[in-house]
Amino acid sequence: MNQDQEKAMRKFAERMVKGYEAVHERDYQEALENLEPLVPLFHQEDKPNIKLLSYVAMAQLGTKKVDEFLSTCEELSKHEAKTKQEEQLKSRVDEMFDELMQVLNDHM
Known part of the structure; x- marks a missing residue:
């Protein structure tokens, strides 16, 4: 790995x-801004990142993005915890x- 790759x-x-820490601090917007862009890079079907x-x-x-949450839950359900x-x-x-x-259900 060269220096540029190491730096990246x-x-x-x-x-x-920073994203993980933001979740623990309940700063969900900050967490999303840091973590969501990383999903395509660090999660693949054959190499899941649970x-x-x-x-x-x-x-x-935490940011009330319910549709995205449900989609992520669906993706998570496809993978076994190791x-x-x-x-x-x-x-x-x-x-x-x-x-x-x-x-x-309570609101329906």
């Missing part, structure tokens, strides 16, 4: 960490999905 990868990593998708889903729901952390993240997103469905 470092920038992506910093952006990802952590990234989970954090994007949380930020989407670590305890991924299981926990998927479980949290599933809980958020269930809560959203409950709220929608």
Whole structure:
């Protein structure tokens, strides 16, 4: 890897960490701005990035982007968690999905 590639990868990593931290701080707009552009680069069907998708889903729901949240949930459901952390993240997103469905049902 040459210096330019290293610098680019470092920038992506910093952006990802900043996005994850923003979710933890409940700054969902900041999280989305940092994380959403990374999805096409770091998540593919054959190499899923469950952590990234989970954090994007949380930020989407936090910014009330329900359609995008549902789409991300659908994508997440296609992939198996490979670590305890991924299981926990998927479980949290599933809980958020269930809560959203409950709220929608209560208002119908």
